[in-house]
Amino acid sequence: MRPACTAATLLLAACSAGDPAIQWTGTVTDSAGVMIVQNPEKGIWRESEGWTLEEEIRIGSFGGDPLYQFGQVGTVAVDSKGEIFVSDIQAQDVRVYSANGTYLRTVGGPGSGPGELGHAASVLLIAPGDTLLVPDPRNRRINRFDPEGASLGSVPLHPERERLLRYNLNAVGAMTAQARPVQTGDPQGVAPMDAILVIESSGAFGDTLLKVPTGGLFRGEGIHYFTPEPWWDISDSLTVLYGVNSEHRIGFFDRRGTLKRIVSKPTAPTPITDRDIRAFFAYLDRAWLDAGVPPSRLPANHARVHFAEVFPAFARFDTGYQGTLWVQPVRSPGGMSDEEIERYNFTEDFGSTAWEVFDREGRYLGIVDMPARFQPRMFLENKIYGVWRDELDVQYVLRLRIVDD
Numbered sequence: 001m002r003p004a005c006t007a008a009t010l011l012l013a014a015c016s017a018g019d020p021a022i023q024w025t026g027t028v029t030d031s032a033g034v035m036i037v038q039n040p041e042k043g044i045w046r047e048s049e050g051w052t053l054e055e056e057i058r059i060g061s062f063g064g065d066p067l068y069q070f071g072q073v074g075t076v077a078v079d080s081k082g083e084i085f086v087s088d089i090q091a092q093d094v095r096v097y098s099a100n101g102t103y104l105r106t107v108g109g110p111g112s113g114p115g116e117l118g119h120a121a122s123v124l125l126i127a128p129g130d131t132l133l134v135p136d137p138r139n140r141r142i143n144r145f146d147p148e149g150a151s152l153g154s155v156p157l158h159p160e161r162e163r164l165l166r167y168n169l170n171a172v173g174a175m176t177a178q179a180r181p182v183q184t185g186d187p188q189g190v191a192p193m194d195a196i197l198v199i200e201s202s203g204a205f206g207d208t209l210l211k212v213p214t215g216g217l218f219r220g221e222g223i224h225y226f227t228p229e230p231w232w233d234i235s236d237s238l239t240v241l242y243g244v245n246s247e248h249r250i251g252f253f254d255r256r257g258t259l260k261r262i263v264s265k266p267t268a269p270t271p272i273t274d275r276d277i278r279a280f281f282a283y284l285d286r287a288w289l290d291a292g293v294p295p296s297r298l299p300a301n302h303a304r305v306h307f308a309e310v311f312p313a314f315a316r317f318d319t320g321y322q323g324t325l326w327v328q329p330v331r332s333p334g335g336m337s338d339e340e341i342e343r344y345n346f347t348e349d350f351g352s353t354a355w356e357v358f359d360r361e362g363r364y365l366g367i368v369d370m371p372a373r374f375q376p377r378m379f380l381e382n383k384i385y386g387v388w389r390d391e392l393d394v395q396y397v398l399r400l401r402i403v404d405d
Contacts, residue, residue, distance in 0.1 A: 024040075024044055024363050025040045025042075026038050026039040026040050026363060026364065028361075033260075034259050034260065034261065034262060035260065035261045035262070035362075036261075036262045036264070037261065037262065037263045037264065037361065037362035037363065038264050038265075039263070039264065039265040039266075039358070039362070039363065039364040040266075040364065041265070041266055042364075043356075043357075043364045043365050043366030043367070044363065044364065044365050044366065045365050045366030045367075049366075050357075050365065050366040050367065050368060051357070051368050051402050051403060051404045052368070052369075052402075052403045053368065053369070053370065053371070053384065053400040053401070053402060053403065054400065054401045054403050055371075055398055055399075055400055055401075056383070056399045056400065056401050057100060057101040057398070057399045058101070058388075058396050058397070058398050059084070059086070059097055059101045059396060059397040059398075060394065060395060060396030060397060062390070062392070062394050065103075067095065067103045067106075068103065070086070070088050070091075070395045070396070070397070071088055071089065071090025071091055071395075072088065072089040072090045072395070073086060073087065073088060073089075073377075073387045073395050073397065074087035074088070074089045074121075074122025074123065074124070075087050075122055075123050075124045075377050075378075076124070076377040076378050076385045076386070076387075076397060077124040077125065077126045077132075077169060077378065078126070078378065078380055078385065079126050079130040079132075079147070080126075080130055081099070081130070082098075082099035083096055083097065083098060083099065083104065084096070084097045084098075084099070084101070084385065084397065084399070085107075085124050085126070085132065086397050087121070087122045087123070087124050087134070089119075089120060089121075089122045091110070092108070092109060092110035092111075092116075092117045092118070092119065092121065093106050093107065093108045093109050093110070093117065094106065094107040094108050094117075094124060094132070094134065095107075096149070097397075105148070105149050106149070107132065107145050107149040108121075108134065108143065108145070108149075112138075112139050114151050114153070114154075115143065115145070115150075115151030116139075117134060117136055117139075117143065118136050118137070118138025118139040119138050120137060120138060121134055121135065121136040121137070121138065121139075121143070123135045123167045124169075125167060125169045125175045125199065126169065126173060127173065127175065127201040127203075128173055128201050129147070129201070130147040131144060131145070131146060131147070131152065131201060132144070132145040132146075132147075132149075133175070133199070133203050135157070135164065135167060135177075136154075136157075137157065137159065137164065139154075140156060140157045140158075140159060141154035141155060141156050141157055142154055142155045142157060142199075142203040144202075144203055154203070155202065155203035155204055159182075160182060161181065161182055162179045162180060162181050162182060163179070163180045163182065164177050164178070164179055165177075165178045165179070165180055165194065166178045167199075168232075168233060168234050169378070170233075170234045170235065170236055170238075170319070171236050171319075171379070171380050171381065172236045174198070174234055174236075174238055175198070175199035175201075176196055176197060176198055176199060176209065176234050177196070177197050177199055177205070178194050178195070178196055178197075178212075178232065179194060179195045179196075179197055179205070180192070180194045180195075180214060181193075181195075192213070192214040193211045193212065193213060193214065194211065194212050194213070194214050194230070195208045195210075195211050196208065196209045196210045196211075196212065196232060196240060196242075197209070209234075209238070209240050209253075209255060209257065210232075210240045210242060210253050210257050211257075212230045212232065212242055213230065213244075214230070215227070215228065215229035215230055221304070222303075222304035222305060222306055223304060223305050223306065224306045224307075224308070225280070225305065225306070225307050225308070226272065226307055226308040226310075226311055226312055227308050228244045228245060228246035228312070229244065229245050229312070230242065230243070230244055230245075231243055231244075231245055231314075231316055231317060233317060233318050233319050234319070235319045235323070236319070236323075238255050239252050239253065239254060239255075239260075240252075240253040240257075241253075241317065241319065241325065243314075243317070245312035245313055245314050245315070246312060246313060247264075247267070247313050248264060248265045248266070248267040248313040248314060248327070249262060249263070249264040250262070250263045250264075250317060250325070250327075252362075261362060263325065263358060263362035265327075265356070265364055267313045267314075267329075269310040269311070269313075270310060270311045270330065270332060271309065271310055271311075272307055272308065272309060272310060272311055272332075273332075273334045274334075275333075275334035276311075276332055276333055276334035277307055277334075278334075279333035279334055279336065279341045279344055280307075280333055280344075280346065281302060281305075282341060282342070282344065283333070283344045283345065283346050284301070284305065284346075285298055288301060311330045311332060312330055313329075313330075314327050314328060314329055314330065315328045315329065315330050315331075315350050315351035315352070316328050316351060318376065318379050319379065320357075320379035320384075320402075321379070321381060321382045321402050321404075322359075322360065323359075323360030324357050324358060324359055324360060324365070325357070325358040325359075325360075325362065326355050326356070326357055326358075326368070326379065327355065327356040327357075327358070328351040328352060328355050328356075329351070329352040329354065329355075329356065330350060330351065330352065331349065331350060331351060331352040331353075333346075333349070333350075343393065345389075345393075348373070348375050348387070348389065349373075351375065353369055353370040353371070353372055353374070354367045354368075354369055354370075355367065355368050355369075355370060368402075370384075370386075370400075371388060371398070371400075373388055373389045373390070374386055374387070374388040374389075374398060375387055382401060382402040382404070383399055383400065383401060383402070384399070384400040384402065385397065385398070385399050385400075386398055386400070
């Protein structure tokens with residue numbers, strides 16, 4: 001383990017294995033009570049000094065027992081006993097495994113009755129007491145299950161009033177969601193705003209932590225890929241981390257919505273090339289055809305898709321081990337081989353495997369490499385839970401351990 005930094009060295013040096021005084025060359029300034037952390041391009045970690053990842057368990061199977069076969073993994077959650085909950089969007093159920101990966105039970109199943117899950121019910125939230133919440137937009141409710149998987153009823157959703165865009169569960173069980181009010185009429189001069197809301201253990205919506213501008217993906221006619229989009233995460237202390245992916249700049253807001261810190265890092269814009277667009281359309285065509293869209297409709301669908309001129313500065317970010325911030329850069333599909341493009345999956349492959357890690361003060365440490373074809377679903381203490389796909393696109397749930405010595 002690295003030695004702890006003292007307050008005196010906080011802004012001048014960073015702890016490092018073998019040398020507690022490696023200089024950090026960024027700057028920290030106080031602007032009206034907001035700490036602005038400007039990072040250099042190079043991180044603190046020296047070569048071969050940074051954290052690595054070690055696979056602990058792998059759940060899944062190409063054949064054999066169907067209880068270990070996944071059609072399409074949605075999210076992964078972990079309860080207080082370390083049991084691993086995996087939603088399967090295709091099977092419309094939740095499978096539960098022990099901390100060492102042994103199948104224990106199945107929760108839910110396809111349908112609209114009590115305790116059943118509609119199509120695309122993929123999000124899992126573990127409330128205090130290990131109550132499982134499963135938002136179910138198709139059935140317009142949030143399903144509730146006890147720790148053994150028995151239905152506890154549900155809480156209604158109101159899609160006519162608001163769209164729930166994204167849910168979040170942090171390491172201490174705080175649950176939040178991003179809600180977008182349904183627009184009525186065409187208000188002039190009013191910028192649309194999304195609300196980041198607390199979800200109570202009952203499944204009801206509580207306080208608003210922060211309001212943020214909506215993204216540009218579905219503004220206007222058609223779909224606008226790679227336009228500026230908001231991203232957010234919640235720390236264990238309910239600090240809201242928020243940034244727009246057009247720039248590598250992330251704000252830290254307290255529970256009252258007051259901006260306390262801004263963390264930035266220089267990033268050169270990456271132009272979107274014709275090869276990128278061809279690769280992306282190849283992915284969209286496969287997705288549309290798999291969804292039953294007739295081939296004759298593809299040209300019309302293409303006409304509705306628009307692209308920005310440059311890629312976003314990042315794909316996503318998450319809070320992680322020891323209060324660190326993990327930022328995932330974008331991976332250009334045009335830079336892949338023809339074979340990789342044939343298997344390109346925007347949802348799973350858009351982000352790079354080289355994640356940028358910042359300490360709890362926002363200083364850039366360096367890169368941690370994730371396994372190829374792996375995407376994290378949850379950061380929990382020194383573990384990372386996520387989905388890995390083999391060369392046949394078979395999905396497995398992995399738990400990785402962060403090695404920091």
